[in-house]
Amino acid sequence: MRRAVSDHRNQVLELVRGAWQRRLAGAGAVQTVSLAGAVQRVLASDIAAPVSLPPFANSQMDGYAVISGATGSAGATGSTVEFDVAPPVPAGRAAGQLPPGCAVPVMTGAMLPAGADAVVPVEQAVPDSFAPFEPGRRVALPANVPAGQFVRAAGSDIEAGALALPAGTVLKAAQLGLLAALGIAEVPVLPRLRVLLLSTGDEVVAPGGTLGPGQIYDANTTLLSAALAEAGCEVVSGRILADAPEPFARALAADLDRFVPDLVLSTGGISKGAFEVVKQALAGDGTVRAAVDFVSVAMQPGGPQGIGSVLGTAFLGFPGNPVSCLVSFEMFLRPVLSTVLAVPAPRTVLNVPLRLPAGGTLDSPAGIHQVRRGWYNGAAVLPMGGPGSHLVHALARSNALIQLPEDLIRREAGQNVEIWLL
Numbered sequence: 001m002r003r004a005v006s007d008h009r010n011q012v013l014e015l016v017r018g019a020w021q022r023r024l025a026g027a028g029a030v031q032t033v034s035l036a037g038a039v040q041r042v043l044a045s046d047i048a049a050p051v052s053l054p055p056f057a058n059s060q061m062d063g064y065a066v067i068s069g070a071t072g073s074a075g076a077t078g079s080t081v082e083f084d085v086a087p088p089v090p091a092g093r094a095a096g097q098l099p100p101g102c103a104v105p106v107m108t109g110a111m112l113p114a115g116a117d118a119v120v121p122v123e124q125a126v127p128d129s130f131a132p133f134e135p136g137r138r139v140a141l142p143a144n145v146p147a148g149q150f151v152r153a154a155g156s157d158i159e160a161g162a163l164a165l166p167a168g169t170v171l172k173a174a175q176l177g178l179l180a181a182l183g184i185a186e187v188p189v190l191p192r193l194r195v196l197l198l199s200t201g202d203e204v205v206a207p208g209g210t211l212g213p214g215q216i217y218d219a220n221t222t223l224l225s226a227a228l229a230e231a232g233c234e235v236v237s238g239r240i241l242a243d244a245p246e247p248f249a250r251a252l253a254a255d256l257d258r259f260v261p262d263l264v265l266s267t268g269g270i271s272k273g274a275f276e277v278v279k280q281a282l283a284g285d286g287t288v289r290a291a292v293d294f295v296s297v298a299m300q301p302g303g304p305q306g307i308g309s310v311l312g313t314a315f316l317g318f319p320g321n322p323v324s325c326l327v328s329f330e331m332f333l334r335p336v337l338s339t340v341l342a343v344p345a346p347r348t349v350l351n352v353p354l355r356l357p358a359g360g361t362l363d364s365p366a367g368i369h370q371v372r373r374g375w376y377n378g379a380a381v382l383p384m385g386g387p388g389s390h391l392v393h394a395l396a397r398s399n400a401l402i403q404l405p406e407d408l409i410r411r412e413a414g415q416n417v418e419i420w421l422l
């Protein structure tokens, strides 16, 4: 009996939620990291602004700071008013007092002189460019400049003491930029889920190695490491283990001791072959203390799945084909991580027309949720490659997963399909 995709996702949710709660309850749950190390991390506590932004009133334009009243009263006629030009305010220095009857050259961001309450852009002045300061220079500015014109008031973005970012915020470029602007160098963040990756198979060789007959390069460690990192997890170790149950069990136990992961994720060795190392090692026959269910999910690719625990640590087993790994990650682990960790954001789901050669169809087996890969060009989605779970090149040329749920067995050109943008 096959398990529905949603049922399996719920089981993965329970598994990961439990692992995450144990991590949060553990020692050192909150970490303090530098801003550079905080990308995609989740803020562990509220952050109040230690300073106001802007910290002082400053100019929004290159121009002249004036007292608005000195340019004339509202409703008065006359097109310009003349001022003595005072020495400019140098960037990064205190501005001092606005001398009576003067306009002070200020560049964008420079502190406004005390008493000034408006800025006239240099383009509106006569002359309309700055000359080196000389006593006796005069400038004509438009009359009736409103108070506050082109002034960025102190605290107009955020006042000191106000809540800058609440706990639970995912720190991305904008949030980290705010923290830096506030002068904060380090932040408290939640831990990341620690994942131990294990690829299996006698045929699997690390990229850069030499292939013997019948061997292939390990795509899964790299593919899943990247996917997990993007999803806010920490891959504590990733290695290839051979198709031998006892050495597999010993290596797994050693890695659990050494890396103390929250989740073990293996690839390969879980279907119906003669050498299914993960299945054999974790079958519960005493090789290693494990309670893992090896199930068949009504999904293709990614049908065979393992789920449970090994020596008390949460365990997921993905099938060996690289596309099966990516689809399993996107269908089960990524949505669960979005729910449990708040990272990453869920995939964007769209309903879009299918692009196919005239008269073509996209067929999916009855009772199986098929996940095809495709290229969405902003208007329609074109399937890339066939359904085969070894088609890693077609996957790399795709930007969307095409969802063909259990009860959908055919879609024709122009009909709508659901896609998840990768």
Ligand SMILES: Nc1nc2c(c(=O)[nH]1)N[C@H]1C(S)=C(S)[C@@H](COP(=O)(O)OP(=O)(O)OC[C@H]3O[C@@H](n4cnc5c(N)ncnc54)[C@H](O)[C@@H]3O)O[C@H]1N2
Residues within 6 Å of the ligand: 199, 200, 201, 203, 204, 216, 217, 218, 219, 220, 221, 267, 268, 269, 270, 271, 272, 273, 276, 301, 302, 303, 304, 318, 319, 320, 321, 322, 324, 389
């Ligand atoms: N008689 C049956 N055979 C198979 C069934 C079945 O139901 N009955 N299911 C098929 C499906 S669907 C899948 S998916 C695979 C899953 O097999 P395993 O999880 O046991 O994975 P392996 O046999 O170890 O590998 C499958 C495939 O993937 C290649 N592989 C493995 N690891 C990597 C890696 N790290 N990088 C790149 N490629 C990898 C491996 O060489 C195989 O070609 O079983 C089907 N068979």
Ligand code: MOO
Residues within 6 Å of the ligand: 299, 300, 301, 302, 303, 304, 319, 321, 324, 388, 389, 390
């Ligand atoms: O379910 Mo398997 O993942 O198609 O190739």
